[in-house]
Amino acid sequence: MNRISFVVRQCMVISIISKTISSPYVDLRYDDMVDKMLELSKVVPEFVHMYSANTRYKIEAAHGNCGEKHKRCEQYVLEITDHANFDSKRPEIFISGALHGDERVGPLATLATARIMALGAACAVHGLENACSLLTRGERKSIQGKEAWLLFLVKNRNLIMLPAT
Template sequence: EYPHLVEVTDAQSRYGIKSPGECGANPCKQWIVRITNEKTLSKSESSTKDNESQRPEVFFSGELHGNERVGPSTLVVFMKLLLESYSRKENPNPWLKYLVDTRSIYIMPMTNALGYYQNRREEHNIDPNRDFPIDLSQSNLCMRTITARAVNELWREHLFQLAITFHGGMRAIAYEWGTVTERTHREKKSPDDVAQSALGSALSAFAGVGPEKHKRYPHNRINDVVYPVKGGMEDWAYAGS
């Protein structure tokens, strides 16, 4: 419906990695959607090598934990919103239009595709958000899930400047650091703490108050507002990808 704005592929056909398992009658695929206005790409931006693109690239993951259902639904609505607003003849939202014209927006709505299909946290009993090569207790305990491998392949191909990965179970906008080592042995604040704090604060203000106690989303470092993990995607994406 929007061929000049949307490109859809999957990690299996693009990167040749195997399917994580069966999603009903067919093998699970990890869908990757790119939304951007290809017509506004300059020559340097539309370089044949994607990793040389001059256009800022951002990434959204719907879920690493298959039983946390809010992210995939949010991203499907987000994609619809971007595209429908852009294509509206009267009064397209200028900010949403600006995003589509000036950013390459990469979205994996169901990153842990098997977990999402099965409504289970893990992929074959391995937690994908402990499967990234950062702060591991054993250096070989990573990239065992197809979920992590698919994210890794996409991130090797692109230089994402910002990313959001959705979870469920609590309300928070959380940013680096979020690892045990960083919390206990090193600087509490990441090098981009000022920028990340400002972004978190702005996101929280924009989201407004929710039904729960009519409070805004708490925003803070993962270590402070959630908890540190070993092998998490967030700190890997920021510092180890």
């Protein structure tokens, strides 16, 4: 299978899964997005690591107040991969929410993609545990058979996701 058809197939799997677990659109504030990222990193720590780019690279955070709970305007990064068997030679995929002005779709789509990738991989590994129910909202049949693809992607790629910039 050539590289282009492989990538297209991966995108189709993600598209199919996202349609099966779609939920009503809800605009998230900065605090809500940070909370969702923290939750994801706690639910599936074997696949998701979260860090502040500002802290890691010693970059001053943007001035102002981004939220009530998380005061500083930090740039949070999610690294999704099989951290226990990390290989720096794996292909890296960078996904950015690329927030511009009042556009909210990019950050939310990036966060949803991170959730699908990480919870789908954890669902494949852990079966009917917490990750599966979080991913499908209790509708197990809607995801069956697709977890293996998500697990393959997470084990064979290093995904770096920056939901809000």
